[in-house]
Amino acid sequence: MQDIHEALAALKFGGAMVYPLLALAVLALLITLDKLFVYWRYVRLPTALLDLAETYGFRWQELEGQLDALGPRNYFGRFFRVIVANRGQPAWWVESRAGDEAQIIEKTLSRGLWVLETIVTAAPLLGLLGTITGMMHSFNLIGAGGLVDPTGVTGGVAQALIATALGLFIAILALFAFNFFSRRQSQALDEMERLGTRLVDNIRLGQDRGEGGGHEAA
Template identity: 50%
Template sequence: MQDWSAFIAAMRVGGWVVYPLTVLAVLAIAIILDRAYVFARFSSYSEQNLVTVPRGNAFRRVAEAITGNGATPIWLREAKAQAAAVHIERDMGRGLWVLETIVTAAPLLGLLGTIVGMMHSFQLFGGQGLVNPGGVTGGVAQSLVATAIGLVVALIALFAFNYFSRRLERMMDDLEAFATEKLAEIRLDQETLEAAT
């Protein structure tokens, strides 16, 4: 309980800049949790369980785009698979641009808090010397707290952005390999059927 009271006291010292930083932190956490859920639920692949995975699963969406009735030409199946991959990449990457923006905005807000705190400290210097030593240290504390919070928020968002971006790249590579394999199987079946007739 004492840790929380010290944390709340530090937040109060940080000044008004702490409020937008808190909004950015909550937004980053919400996006991180959302993307973690989406990637855990919709990016897994198992050859045996492709039918039982959720409808929004990326591999199932590509498989459904590739399969069709036997009369569908292969070029149309490829085009449908490509369109599905574009939609999947957009859906899975939703919100990542916000994380990338938070990576930039949080340290800048922390820097703004630093500048405001230092300006507050320097205003306390008068023509007759130092007027209020406690006020000067309070301004410095405000600037340090705002900077620290901004950096922590930016680091969390940066690690999450890099992780999800890499995971999305890897999933798109796996999807491409999956689609290529399925289309090759369809081509082989068509060639075998044509050779038999």
């Protein structure tokens, strides 16, 4: 608890650049929490659904039942429903519709990532600006007659160091968050593409058997 009070007290000496840096920190935190909730709640693939999609010649009614259990906002469910809804069409048509839905999902999952990427660049620059203004304040206290206010010089140096450290700290956290969610997005889209190919293969299997869009046998 004492360390927190000391850190807050130190921020007071960081100068005017501390406030925009703290605003960037809050923004990065909100985006990170939002992304964590989205991936935890809506970008999940139950094992039973995964196993069913990997099954040769599965029953489409069973797949539809598992998709209904996912809820309408699950991204894997959204993607699979497009394929299921168009399974009576030619395979090339299904692949086209699935590709369109995957692009929409990619744009949705990418929302906010550009802000994290901007914070990674902007936070160190604001910290550097705080460093420059702090050093300028220190130099202004050194006149032709020598050092005017020794405590003012140390205060300016403290302002410079605090702003720099805070900017780098925020940028590092935003960088980790950006890379983590970019990786999770790539993994989710790759899994959708792979499983989408499995579903389209089952559509082709049903069409080759003359079943009109899928294996419906009990």
